[in-house]
Amino acid sequence: xxxxxxxxxxxxxxxxxxxxxxxxxxxxxxxxxxxxxxxxxxxxxxxxxxxxxxxxxxxxxxxxxxxxxxxxxxxxxxxxxxxxxxxxxxxxxxxxxxxxxxxxxxxxxxxxxxxxxxxxxxxxxxxxxxxxxxxxxxxxxxxxxxxxxxxxxxxxxxxxxxxxxxxxxxxxxxxxxxxxxxxx
Amino acid sequence: xxxxxxxxxxxxxxxxxxxxxxxxxxxxxxxxxxxxxxxxxxxxxxxxxxxxxxxxxxxxxxxxxxxxxxxxxxxxxxxxxxxxxxxxxxxxxxxxxxxxxxxxxxxxxxxxxxxxxxxxxxxxxxxxxxxxxxxxxxxxxxxxxxxxxxxxxxxxxxxxxxxxxxxxxxxxxxxxxxxx
Numbered sequence: 001x002x003x004x005x006x007x008x009x010x011x012x013x014x015x016x017x018x019x020x021x022x023x024x025x026x027x028x029x030x031x032x033x034x035x036x037x038x039x040x041x042x043x044x045x046x047x048x049x050x051x052x053x054x055x056x057x058x059x060x061x062x063x064x065x066x067x068x069x070x071x072x073x074x075x076x077x078x079x080x081x082x083x084x085x086x087x088x089x090x091x092x093x094x095x096x097x098x099x100x101x102x103x104x105x106x107x108x109x110x111x112x113x114x115x116x117x118x119x120x121x122x123x124x125x126x127x128x129x130x131x132x133x134x135x136x137x138x139x140x141x142x143x144x145x146x147x148x149x150x151x152x153x154x155x156x157x158x159x160x161x162x163x164x165x166x167x168x169x170x171x172x173x174x175x176x177x178x179x180x181x182x183x184x
Numbered sequence: 185x186x187x188x189x190x191x192x193x194x195x196x197x198x199x200x201x202x203x204x205x206x207x208x209x210x211x212x213x214x215x216x217x218x219x220x221x222x223x224x225x226x227x228x229x230x231x232x233x234x235x236x237x238x239x240x241x242x243x244x245x246x247x248x249x250x251x252x253x254x255x256x257x258x259x260x261x262x263x264x265x266x267x268x269x270x271x272x273x274x275x276x277x278x279x280x281x282x283x284x285x286x287x288x289x290x291x292x293x294x295x296x297x298x299x300x301x302x303x304x305x306x307x308x309x310x311x312x313x314x315x316x317x318x319x320x321x322x323x324x325x326x327x328x329x330x331x332x333x334x335x336x337x338x339x340x341x342x343x344x345x346x347x348x349x350x351x352x353x354x355x356x357x358x359x360x361x362x363x364x
Binding site: 005006025026027028029030031032053054057058059074075077079086087088089090091092116117119122123124125126127128129130131132134170172173174175177179 | 269270271273281282283284285286287288291295296297298299300302303304315317318319321334336337
């Protein structure tokens, strides 16, 4: 039997010396960040504390989780905000995205593409092509208090040339929320 | 890894709930009638004047010897202009503990190729979406809980629009296990 998401979180936390993560509240978690100015290159989550809802949902902690909070990233999706206010968005349309995920000082996903419609063997969203990539294995853990960011470039899926566009990114998976487990 | 039945039993036992109860599938819901421009909604905190189809609870806690696991969250927007396709911010609090934090379920609205679920229902549309949770969340007996939802597209919310939250999952309801 394979390792579960919870098992992986506890395993990594143990190796990092995070002995109390196992006592925290389990949850389903997602963080997203978006940039509504068209550009060829985007860096998500870095500096996101300066942006407000609905451009991002990371809040004042920005691109790191607070003490004893973590996210095991299991899916990464990319979307295109439809206007500068960032309220509405769509899938990638005709674009694919090349991206890297960095956690701490380490690149943990390097030059991977989220290809438009690339998950159709096991991803069904009506007749619309997927803008989401499922991570192989169990996923990748973003530990507490470690900075993370995503660097992304959009390009046309068919023509394979860079495209300047608004862009957004979400990280979705199993999470942990701070739970004191005692009175303070 | 514990399944949902074991998880409810474990949490309940930690809280001193020893009655076995009748196992069931539980659905609880609450609907809020909006005022124009309302962007923040609180569910399961006010039950006054609601009919049985607007909410199936009368207080913001489950009865003694009743508990449930939240497996999925459904949101329904009844509005002529507003919908669920813009960014949302959902929080669930059980007791004093936030158990789902700053979650944006709008990615499961409509078919945009952005859903969290591998097999995404085409029936999820702009007014009606459901998200399946990866981690089961227990609501124990007699512990207050609430759900809050922030809607980015607040300007399109009109007076008397309705927003409904539905929590679905495995549960236990009271069973005396004896004749009275």
